[in-house]
């Protein structure tokens with residue numbers, strides 16, 4: 001079921017086309033990474049989706065409606081945009097309780113949400129004493145307070161240490177895969193979200209450059225066999241005869257594209273070349289990401 005739908009969205013700021021005819025959707029129960037370098041247009045898209053910016057053209061819908069038309073936004077959409085500011089003198093629990101009261105949620109939900117984001121022990125601490133990572137957790141607790149079916153997060157890993165990123169991964173997976181929430185999460189670092197997301201949408205200079213599953217993205221990248229050998233060049237004729245393309249990386253390192261490791265191994269045997277390394281390279285997601293988003 002489509003939970004978020006962006007269709008032909010466009011927004012310019014003066015001469016800058018921040019978002020230029022972008023379309024994609026996010027289904028319930030899935031996590032989509034919205035990726036692109038700094039200034040690509042991610043935040044502008046999310047702000048359009050949340051009704052904070054008016055699009056020039058196109059639509060951005062949550063459950064088939066624009067955000068301002070939602071009757072109970074807090075229980076329908078949760079969002080964290082940039083570092084949220086909290087009242088520094090207020091405790092984490094009071095912060096959430098105030099929102100519970102305003103939204104007609106039971107006060108007990110505040111403690112539940114704090115436990116879910118790993119802040120149970122910090123419930124009585126003033127938010128002014130919180131680290132950046134704790135603030136991110138509190139922002140997530142705030143966004144999920146009304147148990148929304150849609151969660152929109154702008155760079156949520158900022159300020160989290162590796163353990164925090166690991167925790168975030170589990171938190172988002174649980175929401176999406178176990179509770180059916182549609183999650184849209186932006187990042188400019190592919191590696192940060194690659195173990196979390198099911199689908200990726202990549203944007204550069206306001207234009208969509210790729211969308212699909214993470215598997216499709218990595219599948220598109222060819223995985224060469226890398227050989228390190230002082231006499232590696234002696235392998236070239238035999239492997240070219242097998243259809244390989246060769247890339248010389250210098251210092252006795254060659255990459256063979258279009259052949260598998262076994263074929264390369266056989267050539268090594270037949271040519272009696274002393275090899276110090278022979279490995280099928282993993283496709284480097286960050287490299288694919290860089291290629292897709294590179295300035296042309």
Ligand SMILES: Nc1ncnc2c1ncn2[C@@H]1O[C@H](COP(=O)(O)OP(=O)(O)OP(=O)(O)O)[C@@H](O)[C@H]1O
Nearest residue numbers: 013016018036037038039040041042043044045188
């Ligand atoms: N309110 C605004 N006024 C003028 N220009 C803006 C405004 N908001 C965004 N822009 C411009 O639109 C482009 C896209 O910005 P946006 O913040 O959407 O990118 P982003 O992908 O979220 O980047 P980042 O990863 O740095 O947050 C940039 O060139 C930015 O300078």
